[in-house]
Amino acid sequence: MPDLKTKLRHLLERVGPENIWRPIVDKDGSLLVDGHEDMRDGSPDDLARVDFSGKHVLDLGCNYGYYSFLVKRLGAESVVGVDIDAEAIAGCRLLADLYGFTNVEFLISDIINIPLATKFDCAMLVNFIGKRSVCKGIVPILETLRRHSQGEILLTTRIKYNISHNLEASPKQLCEIYGEKYIRAGNLYLVEFIQDFFQDTMVMSFISPDYQDKTLKRTLLFTPSSGSSY
Numbered sequence: 411m412p413d414l415k416t417k418l419r420h421l422l423e424r425v426g427p428e429n430i431w432r433p434i435v436d437k438d439g440s441l442l443v444d445g446h447e448d449m450r451d452g453s454p455d456d457l458a459r460v461d462f463s464g465k466h467v468l469d470l471g472c473n474y475g476y477y478s479f480l481v482k483r484l485g486a487e488s489v490v491g492v493d494i495d496a497e498a499i500a501g502c503r504l505l506a507d508l509y510g511f512t513n514v515e516f517l518i519s520d521i522i523n524i525p526l527a528t529k530f531d532c533a534m535l536v537n538f539i540g541k542r543s544v545c546k547g548i549v550p551i552l553e554t555l556r557r558h559s560q561g562e563i564l565l566t567t568r569i570k571y572n573i574s575h576n577l578e579a580s581p582k583q584l585c586e587i588y589g590e591k592y593i594r595a596g597n598l599y600l601v602e603f604i605q606d607f608f609q610d611t612m613v614m615s616f617i618s619p620d621y622q623d624k625t626l627k628r629t630l631l632f633t634p635s636s637g638s639s640y
């Protein structure tokens with residue numbers, strides 16, 4: 411019977427680096443496999459500015475659990491990671507055993523249709539919103555976040571997309587999805603749309619720096635506005 415580390419090594423060799431977004435580390439912190447994503451998107455320093463202590467956190471599109479394990483280390487009481495990729499979830503479960511974490515669970519599911527009625531203190535969506543989902547429309551994704559949070563929502567996104575350079579959709583198509591208010595001078599102002607989507611009950615703040623490179627995603631934290639109830 412192969413041990414935990416051998417099972418993990420076989421799995422990571424099988425899936426290949428293109429499916430691994432963030433570094434995967436051993437119990438002692440040494441690198442097992444590097445991830446291919448720019449770490450300024452959802453920087454651990456940004457998340458360290460959020461108070462996760464004692465919270466129940468949902469990590470949507472968790473991949474190999476980088477953020478699930480990070481928020482657990484930052485003091486979260488429990489974490490549920492969700493991903494549609496069964497191999498990634500198998501990897502997360504092996505890593506949770508390797509790290510000896512309790513109260514960390516992983517679920518194979520489409521984020522739009524999670525078989526959980528639970529609401530969490532914080533629902534997170536790191537590096538999930540991208541060109542493809544923007545063209546399809548992100549409202550179902552935002553509704554998922556709202557449905558599963560009784561407190562905060564953390565997500566990463568670009569401030570705006572230049573429609574002709576970045577998106578395979580016409581201004582007219584995007585207007586039908588988002589409304590003309592958010593389409594100006596050839597750009598789709600996505601953060602404005604997201605802020606307005608949650609504005610009845612939540613207040614937005616940026617927890618990432620204002621990068622020189624405007625194509626980098628920013629980390630947004632929505633917290634309940636005073637007086638809102640769930």
Ligand SMILES: C[S@@+](CC[C@H](N)C(=O)[O-])C[C@H]1O[C@@H](n2cnc3c(N)ncnc32)[C@H](O)[C@@H]1O
Binds near residue numbers: 471
């Ligand atoms: C770009 S990766 C980001 C992963 C992670 N949050 C991070 O920042 O490292 C997106 C992840 O979402 C997963 N995913 C894509 N569509 C999904 C869906 N509809 N439901 C659940 N997971 C999905 C992919 O399998 C992948 O692991």
